[in-house]
Amino acid sequence: MNLREVVRQRKLLLQNGVLEKLASLPAAQALEVLLEAEKKAEESRQIVITLETIDGVLSEKNQGKKIAQAPVEVETQDAAQAQAQAAAETPSAPMKILSFKKYDCDGTVEDFVSHFRNRFAKLSSMLKNRVSAANGVTSIEQAKSSVERRKSRIIGMVENKSITKKGNLRFEIEDETGVMTCVAQQNKPAMEKAQELWLDDVVGVDGIYSQGLFLVENVVWPEVPVRQKKLAQTDEDVSIAFLSDLHVGSKYFLEDRFEKALGFFNGVGTEEEKEIAKSIRYVLIAGDMVDGIGVYPSQEKQLVTKNVFEQYSLLAQYLKKIPGRMQIAICPGNHDAVRDAEPQPPLPSEFVQELEQDNIHFIPNPCWLEIMGLKILVYHGTSFDALVSNTQKLGDAFEHPEKVAVEMLRRRHLCPTYGEKPIIPSPEDGMVIEEAPDIFHFGHVHKNASFDYNGTVIINSGAWQGETDYQKSMGRKPTPCLMPVYNLRTGVLKILDFNEESEGQKRGKA
Structure with missing residues (x-):
């Protein structure tokens, strides 16, 4: 995104000459200076960002000052030591990203007709095979x-x-x-x-x-067929850690507990925890990386920062602490800086420049991955709310979110009823579950759950955000800071609780 587009989207007023001065700087620095100038203008109640404000920001930077960011302290060994250890360890086997199509349309009648014909063709073919x-x-x-x-x-x-x-x-x-x-x-x-x-x-x-x-x-219904749970053909323990709904930027983000999880990734904990961490080669994150801005009324009262760029910058400080030997896949959610309509594209590069490194991959929502021969479907789960209202059978789904995942697998579609959740009426329906996944990972409801259904391992990875005012008003109890870790060799799923310190974590702080 160029500077003019940022100015337009953020509805900023600039004094003549400001844009030209910023354009003379490197792109990343120009964006950083603009955002800091916006912050200073708000603090001084300036309506227009002036050249004087820009010069002031540049002067501070030249004196070695940095834009304030919340520090990320990880209860682990020195960062340089951790990086060296990560580099010395065996790198992960390749993670194949199988979803690469772009889903767009003009919104014409022909688009809708093609969309539903495509859905019907795919699902009726599955039914004919039964x-x-x-x-x-x-x-x-x-x-x-x-x-x-x-x-x-x-x-x-x-x-x-x-x-x-x-x-x-x-x-x-x-x-x-x-x-x-x-x-x-x-x-x-x-x-x-x-x-x-x-x-x-x-x-x-x-x-x-x-x-x-x-x-x-x-x-x-089209249904996923009954089959045996698939395991990776390997002699070593290789595991996947599942995360979702971090909501960095929210005042309810449980920073201290997420830091414990980062410490765990870096080898802090009991001997058993260290062995589990050593086996983790992949980290899959199912959306809502940040809390965003303007997602719901009065959200700004519950934010640590109202600047979405700063929210992603804070996110980067955390995720970069995950060892480089672990491959990280990140899909967006409804709080992230992407369009509301699904399928959603990967997070735009202008928001995640600080996370551009070899082991971090930005994937669409939903997305298919292949890891060591297992097919994994990652979906944030925004359609959950609408689907629950469709049947009395799902009345307790906010306590048992795996029930909604089962219905998606039965129907072979992530959002069957059109219009209850914004869906792109592209010529191809990207929400069809075209094959039976070995693992189905989703988030959104902030409630941990797991279930084996016809050979598919269903995992909801909960959240890293505490109970919000909205959840209190609805009587919904989240289960934050519980991390599912799935062993691909044995098929064993362990849930690690970071709400309380283990003895190993306590020793790591000493």
């Missing part, structure tokens, strides 16, 4: 013209859903050939399944066509 009804899959057009009361399976996208006067559940599904009205009768086994339907689900419906209605006998 064991079908006795007479096979039939198009809606064929079902309507078939012999009366002939059993068949039709596949379609759910359009409408309502309860009739008789208490039956009536819904419509659509494929490329037409629309079918389906009825699940009250007190029949199919009724319970039909109640779980969400708008825009792509499902298979077994039943009988009679007198203009399709009488439902069963409903099937």
Whole structure:
């Protein structure tokens, strides 16, 4: 992002000559000076950033002063010693980033049509590969013209859903050939399944066509297949640490406990903790790196700094303390400096320049990774709130977020109902879960959870932010500072608690 774009986005007023003076500096220095000048102007209640303010900032820098930042103290050995140790250790095996497509559109009718056709094609193909009804899959057009009361399976996208006067559940599904009205009768086994339907689900419906209605006998979703949990083929212990929802910049960010985690990464702890830390080769972070600005009303009252660039600068000071032998993948969340609509692109370089190093990778949201033969789906989880409201079955999902992940895997889609969460109507639907992940990692709800579902290990990595005013008002209790660490060789998941110091951590401070 150039200086003019920064000035425009931040709605800054500059005295004539300020932009030209900044343009004569190196890009990174110019941005730093501009942000410090903005801060000084706010402190002195200046409406316009003047040349005098810019000169004052430059003068301070020339005298060796630095822009104030909160120091990051890690309970570990000297930083230089830690870097030397990291360099001496065996580097990680390559982490393959499999998601590289850009999802954009013009918002035309054609874009929406292409988007839903693509979703339908992908999900209907999965359904056709499953064991079908006795007479096979039939198009809606064929079902309507078939012999009366002939059993068949039709596949379609759910359009409408309502309860009739008789208490039956009536819904419509659509494929490329037409629309079918389906009825699940009250007190029949199919009724319970039909109640779980969400708008825009792509499902298979077994039943009988009679007198203009399709009488439902069963409903099937694309589903992830049942399979054995996959393990890495290696003789050594190799682990992944999972993080999410740091919210750096919030006054509720639990800095001291995150510093304990950084100390753990660098070998501070009990002998068991040191062995676990030694095995960690990958750190996957599922979004909400910073608290952002303007995400919700009155947020500024809960921020340590209102400058999003400074929030990312503080984030960098923390993450750069993670040993260089660990590969770090960072996806954005709804608090980060990216567009709201998903799929979201990686964090823009202008915000994370300080984190540009070989072991840090910025990935989109959602993103597929491959590590030692295991396919990993990383998704922040912003659709969670909307999905919970879709069914009574998920009434306790804020206490058990793994339940929502299971529904995503059943439906093979991260946000099935269009319009409940901003989604880019790109020609290809990037929210379809195209293959069964070995690990599904998400965040957003600040509640730790794990569950093995049909061979997929589901992990929600909680948060590093304490209970907020909003969470208190909603009666939601977060579980901060619990770090899941998954051993790829053994398939064992351990949850490390950084809310209390271990004996090894206490010794590390002495």
